[in-house]
Amino acid sequence: MINNNFFINSPLEQFEVTPFIKFNAPILGDFNLSLTNLGLYALITVFLVLGLHIVANNSHSLIPSKWSIALESAYASIHAMVRDQIGPNNEIYTPFIYSLFFFVVIANLNGNIPYGFTVTTSIMVAIGLSVMIFLGVTVLGLSIHGVHFFAYFIPSGTPLGLVPLLVLIELISYLARAVSLGVRLFANMVAGHTLLKILSTFLAQLFTASILVAVVTLIPFAVFVALIGLEIAVSLIQAYVFCVLTCSYIKDAIELH
Amino acid sequence: MFGLRAWPTPIVKPLWPFMIGSALTFAGVWKLQNVALQSEEARNDPKNPFAKTAKSGGH
Numbered sequence: 001m002i003n004n005n006f007f008i009n010s011p012l013e014q015f016e017v018t019p020f021i022k023f024n025a026p027i028l029g030d031f032n033l034s035l036t037n038l039g040l041y042a043l044i045t046v047f048l049v050l051g052l053h054i055v056a057n058n059s060h061s062l063i064p065s066k067w068s069i070a071l072e073s074a075y076a077s078i079h080a081m082v083r084d085q086i087g088p089n090n091e092i093y094t095p096f097i098y099s100l101f102f103f104v105v106i107a108n109l110n111g112n113i114p115y116g117f118t119v120t121t122s123i124m125v126a127i128g129l130s131v132m133i134f135l136g137v138t139v140l141g142l143s144i145h146g147v148h149f150f151a152y153f154i155p156s157g158t159p160l161g162l163v164p165l166l167v168l169i170e171l172i173s174y175l176a177r178a179v180s181l182g183v184r185l186f187a188n189m190v191a192g193h194t195l196l197k198i199l200s201t202f203l204a205q206l207f208t209a210s211i212l213v214a215v216v217t218l219i220p221f222a223v224f225v226a227l228i229g230l231e232i233a234v235s236l237i238q239a240y241v242f243c244v245l246t247c248s249y250i251k252d253a254i255e256l257h
Numbered sequence: 258m259f260g261l262r263a264w265p266t267p268i269v270k271p272l273w274p275f276m277i278g279s280a281l282t283f284a285g286v287w288k289l290q291n292v293a294l295q296s297e298e299a300r301n302d303p304k305n306p307f308a309k310t311a312k313s314g315g316h
Contacts, residue, residue, distance in 0.1 A: 024307075095271070135281050138274075139277050
Protein backbone atom coordinates (compact mmCIF):
# COMPACT_ATOMS: atom_id res chain seq x y z
CA MET A 1 0.00 0.00 0.00
CA ILE A 2 1.43 3.33 -1.06
CA ASN A 3 -0.89 5.08 1.36
CA ASN A 4 1.00 3.89 4.40
CA ASN A 5 4.22 5.41 3.14
CA PHE A 6 2.77 8.88 3.01
CA PHE A 7 4.63 11.30 5.19
CA ILE A 8 2.78 14.55 5.58
CA ASN A 9 5.05 17.47 6.28
CA SER A 10 3.95 20.86 7.46
CA PRO A 11 2.91 23.03 4.50
CA LEU A 12 5.15 25.73 5.95
CA GLU A 13 8.22 23.53 5.75
CA GLN A 14 8.92 24.74 2.21
CA PHE A 15 9.75 28.21 3.56
CA GLU A 16 12.48 27.03 5.91
CA VAL A 17 15.95 28.33 5.20
CA THR A 18 18.50 25.54 5.51
CA PRO A 19 22.22 25.81 4.89
CA PHE A 20 23.90 23.61 2.26
CA ILE A 21 27.48 24.64 2.93
CA LYS A 22 28.60 26.09 6.25
CA PHE A 23 31.75 27.96 7.08
CA ASN A 24 32.38 29.09 10.65
CA ALA A 25 35.43 31.03 11.70
CA PRO A 26 36.31 32.86 14.91
CA ILE A 27 37.29 36.01 12.99
CA LEU A 28 35.39 39.32 13.07
CA GLY A 29 33.52 38.15 16.15
CA ASP A 30 31.77 34.92 15.23
CA PHE A 31 31.94 34.85 11.47
CA ASN A 32 29.58 32.48 9.72
CA LEU A 33 29.26 32.15 5.97
CA SER A 34 26.66 29.69 4.68
CA LEU A 35 25.18 28.95 1.31
CA THR A 36 21.53 28.39 2.14
CA ASN A 37 18.68 27.42 -0.14
CA LEU A 38 17.69 31.11 -0.04
CA GLY A 39 21.16 32.17 -1.17
CA LEU A 40 21.27 29.51 -3.89
CA TYR A 41 17.88 30.51 -5.29
CA ALA A 42 18.80 34.20 -5.14
CA LEU A 43 21.88 33.37 -7.23
CA ILE A 44 19.77 31.27 -9.61
CA THR A 45 17.39 34.23 -9.98
CA VAL A 46 20.25 36.58 -10.81
CA PHE A 47 21.69 34.12 -13.36
CA LEU A 48 18.25 33.61 -14.90
CA VAL A 49 17.77 37.36 -15.30
CA LEU A 50 21.25 37.70 -16.82
CA GLY A 51 20.67 34.65 -19.03
CA LEU A 52 17.36 36.01 -20.25
CA HIS A 53 19.03 39.26 -21.26
CA ILE A 54 21.88 37.46 -23.01
CA VAL A 55 19.46 35.20 -24.89
CA ALA A 56 17.33 38.18 -25.85
CA ASN A 57 20.28 40.23 -27.04
CA ASN A 58 19.55 41.49 -30.52
CA SER A 59 23.14 40.89 -31.73
CA HIS A 60 22.80 43.35 -34.61
CA SER A 61 20.21 41.15 -36.28
CA LEU A 62 17.98 42.99 -38.69
CA ILE A 63 15.01 40.89 -37.59
CA PRO A 64 14.90 40.57 -33.82
CA SER A 65 14.26 37.19 -32.22
CA LYS A 66 11.04 36.45 -30.31
CA TRP A 67 12.96 36.72 -27.03
CA SER A 68 14.21 40.11 -28.06
CA ILE A 69 10.73 41.35 -28.95
CA ALA A 70 9.37 40.06 -25.63
CA LEU A 71 12.09 41.83 -23.68
CA GLU A 72 11.67 45.06 -25.61
CA SER A 73 7.96 44.95 -24.94
CA ALA A 74 8.63 44.41 -21.22
CA TYR A 75 11.04 47.32 -21.30
CA ALA A 76 8.45 49.52 -23.04
CA SER A 77 5.86 48.65 -20.37
CA ILE A 78 8.21 49.44 -17.49
CA HIS A 79 9.37 52.62 -19.20
CA ALA A 80 5.76 53.72 -19.65
CA MET A 81 5.05 52.91 -15.99
CA VAL A 82 7.97 55.03 -14.82
CA ARG A 83 6.97 57.89 -17.12
CA ASP A 84 3.34 57.79 -15.96
CA GLN A 85 4.10 57.43 -12.27
CA ILE A 86 7.25 59.46 -11.62
CA GLY A 87 6.92 61.85 -14.56
CA PRO A 88 8.63 62.25 -17.92
CA ASN A 89 11.47 64.29 -16.38
CA ASN A 90 12.52 61.47 -14.09
CA GLU A 91 13.16 58.63 -16.51
CA ILE A 92 16.54 58.36 -14.81
CA TYR A 93 14.90 55.89 -12.41
CA THR A 94 13.93 53.45 -15.19
CA PRO A 95 17.01 51.16 -14.80
CA PHE A 96 16.36 50.86 -11.05
CA ILE A 97 12.68 49.97 -11.49
CA TYR A 98 13.55 47.68 -14.42
CA SER A 99 16.06 45.65 -12.42
CA LEU A 100 13.75 45.57 -9.41
CA PHE A 101 10.89 44.27 -11.57
CA PHE A 102 12.97 41.58 -13.22
CA PHE A 103 14.47 40.37 -9.95
CA VAL A 104 11.07 40.09 -8.25
CA VAL A 105 9.22 38.61 -11.23
CA ILE A 106 11.87 35.98 -12.01
CA ALA A 107 12.18 35.10 -8.30
CA ASN A 108 8.38 34.70 -8.08
CA LEU A 109 8.05 32.67 -11.29
CA ASN A 110 11.05 30.49 -10.47
CA GLY A 111 9.42 29.76 -7.11
CA ASN A 112 6.43 28.17 -8.84
CA ILE A 113 8.54 25.17 -9.83
CA PRO A 114 7.65 22.33 -7.43
CA TYR A 115 10.23 21.36 -4.80
CA GLY A 116 11.96 24.68 -5.31
CA PHE A 117 12.34 27.62 -2.99
CA THR A 118 10.83 31.04 -3.53
CA VAL A 119 13.18 33.87 -2.62
CA THR A 120 10.34 36.33 -2.03
CA THR A 121 8.67 34.09 0.57
CA SER A 122 11.53 34.99 2.88
CA ILE A 123 10.44 37.87 5.07
CA MET A 124 14.03 39.08 5.26
CA VAL A 125 14.22 39.48 1.48
CA ALA A 126 10.82 41.11 1.08
CA ILE A 127 11.08 43.44 4.10
CA GLY A 128 14.76 44.06 3.34
CA LEU A 129 13.88 45.26 -0.16
CA SER A 130 11.03 47.43 1.08
CA VAL A 131 13.06 48.95 3.94
CA MET A 132 15.88 49.67 1.48
CA ILE A 133 13.42 51.44 -0.84
CA PHE A 134 11.81 53.32 2.06
CA LEU A 135 15.16 54.56 3.40
CA GLY A 136 16.35 55.41 -0.11
CA VAL A 137 13.20 57.39 -0.85
CA THR A 138 13.48 59.25 2.46
CA VAL A 139 17.13 60.13 1.78
CA LEU A 140 16.14 61.24 -1.73
CA GLY A 141 13.34 63.47 -0.39
CA LEU A 142 15.60 64.99 2.28
CA SER A 143 18.37 65.66 -0.25
CA ILE A 144 16.02 67.40 -2.70
CA HIS A 145 13.88 69.40 -0.27
CA GLY A 146 15.97 69.64 2.89
CA VAL A 147 13.89 70.61 5.89
CA HIS A 148 10.89 71.30 3.63
CA PHE A 149 10.58 67.54 3.20
CA PHE A 150 8.72 67.51 6.53
CA ALA A 151 5.97 69.60 4.93
CA TYR A 152 4.97 66.25 3.42
CA PHE A 153 3.44 65.35 6.78
CA ILE A 154 1.10 68.35 6.80
CA PRO A 155 -1.52 68.21 4.05
CA SER A 156 -2.23 71.62 2.52
CA GLY A 157 -5.15 73.54 4.02
CA THR A 158 -5.01 71.85 7.41
CA PRO A 159 -6.43 73.96 10.28
CA LEU A 160 -3.72 74.74 12.87
CA GLY A 161 -5.53 72.87 15.63
CA LEU A 162 -5.51 69.64 13.67
CA VAL A 163 -1.82 69.82 12.74
CA PRO A 164 -0.44 67.72 15.66
CA LEU A 165 -2.98 64.96 15.07
CA LEU A 166 -2.54 64.94 11.29
CA VAL A 167 1.25 64.96 11.53
CA LEU A 168 1.03 61.89 13.76
CA ILE A 169 -1.32 60.09 11.37
CA GLU A 170 0.75 61.01 8.31
CA LEU A 171 3.96 59.98 10.05
CA ILE A 172 2.55 56.57 10.96
CA SER A 173 1.20 56.05 7.45
CA TYR A 174 4.58 57.07 6.03
CA LEU A 175 6.49 54.71 8.32
CA ALA A 176 4.06 51.88 7.58
CA ARG A 177 5.21 51.98 3.95
CA ALA A 178 8.52 50.41 4.99
CA VAL A 179 6.71 47.28 6.12
CA SER A 180 3.58 47.24 3.97
CA LEU A 181 5.44 47.08 0.66
CA GLY A 182 7.38 43.99 1.71
CA VAL A 183 4.54 42.31 3.60
CA ARG A 184 2.25 42.65 0.56
CA LEU A 185 4.71 40.69 -1.59
CA PHE A 186 5.69 38.21 1.12
CA ALA A 187 2.13 37.46 2.31
CA ASN A 188 0.76 36.93 -1.20
CA MET A 189 3.53 34.52 -2.12
CA VAL A 190 3.39 32.61 1.19
CA ALA A 191 -0.40 32.31 1.08
CA GLY A 192 -0.41 31.01 -2.50
CA HIS A 193 2.39 28.51 -1.97
CA THR A 194 0.87 27.23 1.29
CA LEU A 195 -2.51 26.75 -0.39
CA LEU A 196 -0.95 24.82 -3.29
CA LYS A 197 1.05 22.66 -0.89
CA ILE A 198 -2.01 21.77 1.23
CA LEU A 199 -4.18 21.02 -1.80
CA SER A 200 -1.49 18.98 -3.56
CA THR A 201 -0.88 16.84 -0.46
CA PHE A 202 -4.61 16.19 -0.25
CA LEU A 203 -4.90 15.45 -3.97
CA ALA A 204 -1.94 13.06 -3.86
CA GLN A 205 -3.67 11.10 -1.12
CA LEU A 206 -6.91 10.97 -3.08
CA PHE A 207 -5.17 9.90 -6.29
CA THR A 208 -3.51 6.96 -4.57
CA ALA A 209 -6.61 5.80 -2.65
CA SER A 210 -8.40 3.70 -5.30
CA ILE A 211 -9.05 3.85 -9.02
CA LEU A 212 -12.61 5.13 -8.65
CA VAL A 213 -11.57 7.89 -6.24
CA ALA A 214 -8.65 8.77 -8.51
CA VAL A 215 -10.98 9.23 -11.48
CA VAL A 216 -13.36 11.40 -9.47
CA THR A 217 -10.39 13.41 -8.15
CA LEU A 218 -9.72 14.64 -11.68
CA ILE A 219 -12.42 17.25 -11.09
CA PRO A 220 -10.75 18.92 -8.06
CA PHE A 221 -7.46 18.45 -9.88
CA ALA A 222 -8.75 20.69 -12.68
CA VAL A 223 -9.47 23.35 -10.07
CA PHE A 224 -5.94 22.84 -8.72
CA VAL A 225 -4.45 23.40 -12.18
CA ALA A 226 -6.48 26.61 -12.42
CA LEU A 227 -5.06 27.64 -9.04
CA ILE A 228 -1.53 27.12 -10.39
CA GLY A 229 -2.47 29.52 -13.20
CA LEU A 230 -3.73 31.95 -10.58
CA GLU A 231 -0.47 31.63 -8.68
CA ILE A 232 1.52 32.46 -11.83
CA ALA A 233 -0.73 35.48 -12.34
CA VAL A 234 -0.14 36.52 -8.71
CA SER A 235 3.63 36.23 -9.31
CA LEU A 236 3.40 38.70 -12.19
CA ILE A 237 0.88 41.02 -10.54
CA GLN A 238 2.81 41.28 -7.27
CA ALA A 239 6.03 42.15 -9.09
CA TYR A 240 4.13 44.82 -11.03
CA VAL A 241 2.45 46.20 -7.90
CA PHE A 242 5.80 46.30 -6.09
CA CYS A 243 7.28 48.40 -8.88
CA VAL A 244 4.25 50.69 -9.25
CA LEU A 245 4.33 51.44 -5.51
CA THR A 246 8.09 52.03 -5.58
CA CYS A 247 7.51 54.50 -8.42
CA SER A 248 4.79 56.29 -6.49
CA TYR A 249 7.03 56.54 -3.39
CA ILE A 250 9.83 58.02 -5.51
CA LYS A 251 7.34 60.46 -6.99
CA ASP A 252 6.14 61.48 -3.50
CA ALA A 253 9.74 62.11 -2.47
CA ILE A 254 10.46 64.21 -5.55
CA GLU A 255 7.23 66.19 -5.69
CA LEU A 256 5.98 66.10 -2.07
CA HIS A 257 2.35 65.13 -2.86
CA MET B 258 27.92 46.97 -28.80
CA PHE B 259 26.81 46.94 -25.21
CA GLY B 260 27.83 48.39 -21.90
CA LEU B 261 28.24 51.85 -20.52
CA ARG B 262 30.14 53.23 -23.55
CA ALA B 263 27.32 52.42 -25.94
CA TRP B 264 24.55 53.54 -23.58
CA PRO B 265 26.00 55.89 -21.00
CA THR B 266 23.22 55.45 -18.45
CA PRO B 267 23.69 57.20 -15.10
CA ILE B 268 24.15 54.72 -12.27
CA VAL B 269 25.29 56.65 -9.21
CA LYS B 270 23.09 59.69 -9.83
CA PRO B 271 19.69 57.99 -9.44
CA LEU B 272 20.87 55.19 -7.17
CA TRP B 273 22.91 56.87 -4.44
CA PRO B 274 19.96 57.30 -2.02
CA PHE B 275 19.14 53.64 -2.46
CA MET B 276 22.78 52.70 -1.91
CA ILE B 277 22.64 54.50 1.46
CA GLY B 278 19.32 52.76 2.11
CA SER B 279 20.77 49.33 1.38
CA ALA B 280 23.85 50.01 3.51
CA LEU B 281 21.63 51.04 6.44
CA THR B 282 19.37 48.02 5.92
CA PHE B 283 22.37 45.69 5.78
CA ALA B 284 23.78 47.16 9.00
CA GLY B 285 20.37 46.83 10.67
CA VAL B 286 19.94 43.20 9.61
CA TRP B 287 23.51 42.43 10.73
CA LYS B 288 22.84 43.84 14.20
CA LEU B 289 19.44 42.21 14.44
CA GLN B 290 20.93 38.85 13.48
CA ASN B 291 23.66 39.11 16.12
CA VAL B 292 21.14 40.06 18.79
CA ALA B 293 18.77 37.29 17.71
CA LEU B 294 21.52 34.64 17.74
CA GLN B 295 22.26 35.41 21.36
CA SER B 296 18.63 35.52 22.43
CA GLU B 297 17.38 33.09 25.05
CA GLU B 298 15.29 31.26 22.47
CA ALA B 299 18.01 30.72 19.86
CA ARG B 300 21.02 30.24 22.12
CA ASN B 301 20.56 26.51 22.50
CA ASP B 302 18.90 25.85 19.17
CA PRO B 303 20.80 23.19 17.21
CA LYS B 304 20.38 25.30 14.07
CA ASN B 305 22.34 28.13 15.68
CA PRO B 306 25.93 27.88 14.35
CA PHE B 307 27.20 29.45 17.58
CA ALA B 308 25.09 27.34 19.93
CA LYS B 309 26.81 26.83 23.25
CA THR B 310 25.49 23.30 23.64
CA ALA B 311 28.06 20.59 24.30
CA LYS B 312 28.89 18.54 21.22
CA SER B 313 28.08 14.86 21.54
CA GLY B 314 31.35 13.00 21.93
CA GLY B 315 32.54 9.94 20.07
CA HIS B 316 31.11 10.80 16.64
